[in-house]
Amino acid sequence: xxxxxxxxxxxxxxxxxxxxxxxxxxxxxxxTFMIPTFILVWGMTKAEAGYIAxxxxxxxxxxxxxxxxxxxxxxxxxxxxxxxxxxSFFTFLSGFTQSPEQLFVTRMLQGLGFGxxxxxxxxxxxxxxxxxxxxxAVGLVxxxxxxxxxxxxxxxxxIYAAFDQQYAWRVLFxxxxxxxxxxxxxxxxxxxxxxxxxxxAKLARTGQSNNFxxxxxxxxxxVTVLASLLATGMQGAYYSVxxxxxxxxxxxxxxxxxxxxxYLMVLIAGSFAGYLTSAWLSDHLGRRxxxxxxxxxxxxxxxxxxxxxxxxAAMLLLGFPLGFFLSGxxxxxxxxxxxLYPSHIRGSGQGFSYNFGRAxxxxxxxxIGHMSATMSLGVxxxxxxxGAYGLVVVACLLLPETQGRxxxxxxxxxxxxxxxxxxxxxxx
Numbered sequence: 001x002x003x004x005x006x007x008x009x010x011x012x013x014x015x016x017x018x019x020x021x022x023x024x025x026x027x028x029x030x031x032t033f034m035i036p037t038f039i040l041v042w043g044m045t046k047a048e049a050g051y052i053a054x055x056x057x058x059x060x061x062x063x064x065x066x067x068x069x070x071x072x073x074x075x076x077x078x079x080x081x082x083x084x085x086x087x088s089f090f091t092f093l094s095g096f097t098q099s100p101e102q103l104f105v106t107r108m109l110q111g112l113g114f115g116x117x118x119x120x121x122x123x124x125x126x127x128x129x130x131x132x133x134x135x136x137a138v139g140l141v142x143x144x145x146x147x148x149x150x151x152x153x154x155x156x157x158x159i160y161a162a163f164d165q166q167y168a169w170r171v172l173f174x175x176x177x178x179x180x181x182x183x184x185x186x187x188x189x190x191x192x193x194x195x196x197x198x199x200x201a202k203l204a205r206t207g208q209s210n211n212f213x214x215x216x217x218x219x220x221x222x223v224t225v226l227a228s229l230l231a232t233g234m235q236g237a238y239y240s241v242x243x244x245x246x247x248x249x250x251x252x253x254x255x256x257x258x259x260x261x262x263y264l265m266v267l268i269a270g271s272f273a274g275y276l277t278s279a280w281l282s283d284h285l286g287r288r289x290x291x292x293x294x295x296x297x298x299x300x301x302x303x304x305x306x307x308x309x310x311x312x313a314a315m316l317l318l319g320f321p322l323g324f325f326l327s328g329x330x331x332x333x334x335x336x337x338x339x340l341y342p343s344h345i346r347g348s349g350q351g352f353s354y355n356f357g358r359a360x361x362x363x364x365x366x367x368i369g370h371m372s373a374t375m376s377l378g379v380x381x382x383x384x385x386x387g388a389y390g391l392v393v394v395a396c397l398l399l400p401e402t403q404g405r406x407x408x409x410x411x412x413x414x415x416x417x418x419x420x421x422x423x424x425x426x427x428x
Contacts, residue, residue, distance in 0.1 A: 002133050002136055005133065006129070006133070006137075009128070009191070010128050010129060010137075012189045012190060013124060013125055013128045013190055014125060014128075014129075014137060014140065014141065016080075016121075016182075016185060016186050016189065016190050017121045017122075017124060017125040017141045017144075018140065018141050018143075018144040019144070019179075019182055019185075020080065020084055020117055020121050020179075020182065020186075021117065021118065021121055021141055021142070021144045021145060021148070022144035022145065022147045022148035022151070023084070023088070023148060023178075023179035023182065024084075024087065024114055024117045024118065024145075024148065025144065025145040025146075025147070025148025025149050025152070026148040026149070026151050026152045026155075026176070026179070027087055027088065027091040027110065027114065027148075027176045027179065028056070028110075028114050029148065029149045029152045029153075029242070030091075030152045030155065030156065030172050030173065030175075030176065031052070031053065031056070031094075031107065032053070032242060032243055032244075032245075032246050032247075033152065033153070033156040033172075033246050034156075034169045034172065035049045035246065035247050036246070036247055036250050036251065037165050037166075037168075037169050038100065038103075038169070040165070041165070041166050041169075042099065042100055044100045045369075046247070046369045046372055046373075046377075047366070047369040047370055047373075048100050048369075049247075049369060050243070050365045050366040050367075050368060050369025050370070051104065051366055051369070052100065052103055052104050052107050053107075053239070053243045053362070053365040053366070054362045054363055054364075054365050054366040055104050055107060055108045055111070055362075056107040056108055056110060056111035056114070056362075057111060057235075057239060057358055057359070057361065057362025057365070058108070058111070058358075058359050058362050059107075059108040059109065059110075059111030059112050059115070060111035060112065060114045060115030060116075060355070060358055060362075061115055061355035061356065061357075061358040061359030061362065062111075062112060062115070062355070062359075063083070063086075063111060063112030063113060063114065063115035063116040063119075063355075064115030064116055064118060064119040064351050064354060064355030064358065065115075065119075065351050065352050065355045065356075066112075066116065066351075067079050067082075067083055067115070067116030067117075067119045067120050067347075067351060068116075068119045068120070068123070068347040068348050068349075068350055068351015068352060068355075069212050069347065069348050069351065070347075071119070071120045071123060071347035071351070072212075072344065072345065072346070072347040072348050075192050075196070076120055076123060076124040076127070076192060076193065076196060076347070077124070077186065077190050077191065077192055079116065079120045080117065080120045080121055080124060080186060080190075081183045081186050081187065082113075082116070083113045083114075083116035083117040083120060084113070084117060084179060084180065084182060084183055084186070085113070085180055085183055086109075086110075086112060086113030086116070087110050087111075087112075087113030087114045087116075087117065087176075087179075088113075088176060088177050088178070088179045088180040089177065089180070090106050090107075090109040090110035090112075090113065091110050091173055091176030091177065092173065092174055092176050092177035093106050093109075093110075094106040094107060094110065094173040094176075095169075095170040095171070095172075095173030095174040095176075096170070115355055115358060118334075118354070119347065119350060119351040119354060119355065120347070120351075121141065122138060122141070122333075122334030122337070122338070122350065122354075123334075123338060123346055123347050123350055124190075124193065125137055125138055125141050125334070126138055126334055126335050126338035126339075127193035127195050127196055127338065127343070127346070128193045132283065132404065133283070134283070134335045134338070134339075135279055135280075135282035135283035135287070135331070135332050135335045135403075136279045136280055136282075136283055137279075137335075138279070138331065138332070138333075138334035138335040138338075139275055139276065139278060139279015139280070139282065139331030139332065139335075140275075140276065140279055141334070142275045142279070142327075142330050142331045142333075142334065143271075143272050143275030143276050143279070143331070145271070145275070145327065145330075146268050146269075146271035146272035146275060146323075146327060147272065149268050149271065150265065150268040150269075150272070153264050153265055153268060155172060155175060156172060159171050159172050159175075160172075195343050196343065198343075199343040199344050212345070212348045212352075214344075214345045214348075215341070215345050215348055215349040215352060215353075220341070220345075220349070223340050223341070223349075223399070223400075224349060224352065224353055226395050226398050226399045227336075227337060227340055227349075227353035227354075227395075227399065228352070228353040228356040228357055229357070229391060229394070229395040230291070230333075230353075230357070230391075230392060230395035230396065230399065231333070231353055231354045231355075231356065231357025231358065231361075232356065232357035232360045232361050232388070232391060233295070233357070233361075233388045233389060233390070233391030233392035233395060234291075234295075234329055234330060234333065234357065234361075234388070234392055235357050235358050235361030235362075235388075236357075236360065236361035236363075236364045236384065236385075236388035236391070237295075237298065237299070237302070237326075237361075237364075237384075237385040237386075237388035237389050237392075238326060238327070238330075238361070239361055239362060239364055239365055240364045240365065240368055240381050240384045240385045240388065241302060241322075241326060241381060241385055242326075243365040243368075244365065244368055244369075244377060244381055245264070245267070245381075246264065247377065248306070248377050248378055248381065249263055249264070251377070252376065252377055252378060262316075263315065263316055263319055264319075266316055266319035266320050266323070267319040267320070267322060267323035267326075268323060269320060269323065270319060270320035270321060270322060270323025270324040270326075270327075271323035271324065271326065271327035271328070272323075272327075273320075273323075273324055273328075274294075274323060274324035274325060274326070274327050274328025274329075274331075275327055275328055275330070275331050276331075277324070277328060278290055278294060278328035278329065278330075278331035278332065279331040279332070281293075281332075282331055282332030282335065282336075282403075283403070286401050286403040287332045287335070287336040287339075287401060287402060287403055288396040288397075288399060288401050290329075290331075290332050291329060291332065291333075291336075291392060291396050292392070292393050292396050292397075294325045294328050294329035295329060295389040295390075295392040295393055295396075296389070296393065297321075297325040298322070298325035298326050298329060298385075298389055299385065299386045299389035299390070301318060301321055301322045301325060301326075302322065302326070302381070302382055302385040302386065303382045303386060304318060305318050305319075305322050306378035306379065306381045306382040307378055307379055307382045329392070333354070334350075336402060337349070337350040337353060337354060338350060339402035339405045340399075340400075340402060361388070364384050364388070367380075367384060368380045368381055368384060371383075371384075
């Protein structure tokens with residue numbers, strides 16, 4: 001119902017961010033479905049599969065970092081278009097690769113756009129929406145990840161049913177070029193947020209510029225470090241589970257392609273519900289309480305799902321709450337990072353901290369690939385995911401709460417951070 005209180009411009013921006021992040025998810029997640037195919041067709045090892053996943057995530061961290069800096073300098077909308085075009089092209093190009101080494105290169109290049117899209121899109125939507133609905137709006141955009149993930153699962157099932165798997169994976173990658181068409185909508189319908197335009201005007205009047213290094217100055221450094229650790233925990237756990245879950249279901253639980261897709265669809269449905277519920281909770285309970293609640297719940301479910309001797313039927317039932325907490329934890333993240341930084345360094349700060357977490361978290365899939373040589377894949381997933389969620393709880397206890405904070409244009413580029421009176425105010 002809160003959408004009725006938004007303006008036409010806000011709804012257009014919501015739609016653009018929702019679709020952009022959804023196709024981002026589609027282009028990234030289709031690789032996770034194809035790992036068993038590459039193991040069969042190319043003789044690729046699990047370690048090599050983990051390296052490719054990690055390589056894409058590391059490059060996405062670099063892409064998100066750079067996109068955040070560019071978005072502060074050249075505008076949110078212009079850089080958003082560039083990121084969508086970039087990851088669509090290199091996903092398409094992945095369909096022509098002939099070896100794990102070639103795929104590693106194209107997936108790393110694809111990752112630059114994948115990481116940049118989230119950094120720019122989350123700042124754009126958070127700056128466009130009023131404080132009392134910001135968590136719900138960013139959470140709604142986050143829920144499109146489940147939609148894109150679900151569409152990738154459906155595409156995987158449909159294309160593998162129509163083609164032999166030695167050709168099906170190429171067709172699946174080629175479908176990744178379609179989102180590039182979406183750029184036309186962004187160009188015609190989306191404008192820069194007022195708070196960004198005000199900040200740029202003030203910086204121009206004073207002859208000063210936004211300096212990326214300001215996120216490391218006293219008063220902001222502590223926030224940058226802790227926000228980076230928070231992002232590391234969230235993404236390390238998420239990528240540990242989602243990168244290897246299709247392989248775990250197929251190779252350790254011996255499920256068919258059709259049954260694997262069915263189990264994943266239950267997980268994805270839970271993810272969608274979790275995104276929307278957590279978005280509401282982050283505006284009512286507060287950002288930190290919501291993060292900790294979802295971290296503890298997700299850690300408990302991951303251990304049950306991967307390490308207890310449960311039946312396939314029980315796994316199917318647990319898939320919904322697992323997806324609910326595994327993905328829902330991210331709903332408040334975009335709003336929280338936006339509220340932690342002043343406008344002139346918001347893209348830089350948010351881009352760095354979230355993507356630092358992505359870079360470190362990206363190591364987890366490769367670690368699991370190595371650990372699975374001496375233990376079961378399920379045990380490796382459970383150990384690393386639980387440890388990552390512990391890091392989330394610690395970071396939350398040390399960071400400030402920002403629920404209800406208004407975003408204002410800054411008069412000076414030396415603002416000290418979220419507590420600066422010129423930067424923000426908290427509203428009831």
